[in-house]
Amino acid sequence: MPKLPRSSRLASPVDTTAYGTYRIVRRPDDPRPLYRFSDHVVDKPQSGRYHIYAGWFCPWSQRVVIAHALAGLQGIVTVSYVDNARDGRGWAFRERYGPDPVNGFRLLRQAYEATEEGFDGHISVPTLWDRSTARVVSNDFKGIGIDLATRFQHLATPIVNTYPEAHRAEIEELDAWLNPAVNRGVLAAEQPGPDGERARTALHEALAALDQRLAGRRYLLGPDITEADIRLFVTLVRFGAGITRYPDLWAYARDLYTVPAFRDSTDFTTFTPPGAELPDWSEPVRRPAYT
Template sequence: MTSGAFVRQQSRFRGRPHGGPERHHLYVALACPWSQRAVIVRAVLGLSEVLDISYADPYRDERGWAFTGGRFTDELNGFDFLEQAYRATDPGYDGRVSVPVLWDKEDRLIVSNESADIVRIFNDWAGGDLYPPELQEEIDGLNEWIYSELQNGVYRAGFARSQEAYDEAFRGVFTSLERLETHLQERVYLAGDRITEADWRLLPTLLRFDAVYHTHFRCNGKRLIEYPNLLRYTTDLYNQPHIAETFALEEIKRHYYTTHDELNPKRIIPAGPLDLGFTSA
């Protein structure tokens, strides 16, 4: 492993649900890309009316994701911090508290805190076609390299603790963006002419790229708007039904620019970019 490289904590809870969506509750923070992918799939598969949701405040301090009142209220359990859900599930848990979380209302415990698994659970519940058998191998391959090189890559660049680790992550991010740009030259979506799980997993990273990752995580080789195929693709997905309402730009910027004091100690939130490209279509 490269010295100074950022290593992401593995998800601790990766169970399977007992029963359908009505028995469960979703905890998310729209600031978080892993949360947004779960919220997107919940919406596009028509689960919004049967699977309740609670939103955490975008600002996260050393106590973790919090419910501070108003829109950011846990009306189910009355938790002040999401950590309480983790402690209820495992009193000895001492890892990082992450979102999204799928909660079992009857057993009062976390089923899963892994967004990739939660997306699959939603697809199964809804009888969806986001992971069709004939495309599963291709989707799995896409998910693997896109996550490794791009989605986790921006974090590896942002939280690198050595020049070598940063340079390695930076190269991976922009190699993957160029690869996606070429991939989408003759394809409407990642797996062809239909939207699949792979698209909804990727989209939150693209939506955040120019506003956060380009500046905050020092991924400043190019902006999303400089990739014509990627911008067309992002604009298409963003304008699909229910998607724009899952994109909370002000919450995203507030989270990243006020939470990571080692990267932005004065917590000044940049005003730009003034044009994201995909919101003007």
């Protein structure tokens, strides 16, 4: 079968007049989770079996892309990116990042519909695709990150073991605090009214506590980068100039930004509002020699 021209494998431009805006529709009586697919990578997978559909704009995608890089999985698990904008059809493949290299889908929705006929749920990135079974394995970003860190060590030596067994309980304990207060708290804090005020208070209390914690250690759990640092970084890098109010937290964030996996997965233009003030992420990092 002849290969389709590149242009025929791209979605048409975003058109909210024709397709409306993207909405997550969930019935109150629907017991299914928002992120409906949560299977795991098979034990000892073959190189080339899995593909990640990601988005530069998305913090949850960036978590997975960082984990992928630190696990040394370039060339073992492939990655491609959807366009930065969407209409009612959901995420799509357009000229900026190119066509879908795996299936030639124009819309990410097609991957979900190929997995579940008549799919009526949330279409999100990151999405983990299995070439062998031709289906979505997972759009649970937390589970995907852990799988990348733990399921491929027979194929690649990790640059950093980000989910070491000895620290998994502590990583998840931190996540139980930081996910609602910081990762999701940033958006909640932008809302008006009493709920927004409570979220802002919780957010700044958490950032102050992190600032104090990082005054005495290089990373959240000590001398080595872990999944906990990945999860926090993707929010800090989107926080804007406000992060400079917390000097040790700001130094820690810049320290992480010097690591290629963190820096190379960050494109400020995809998530920073026009005219927004950005701190200087290239400012030299001066931190103590922690023991």
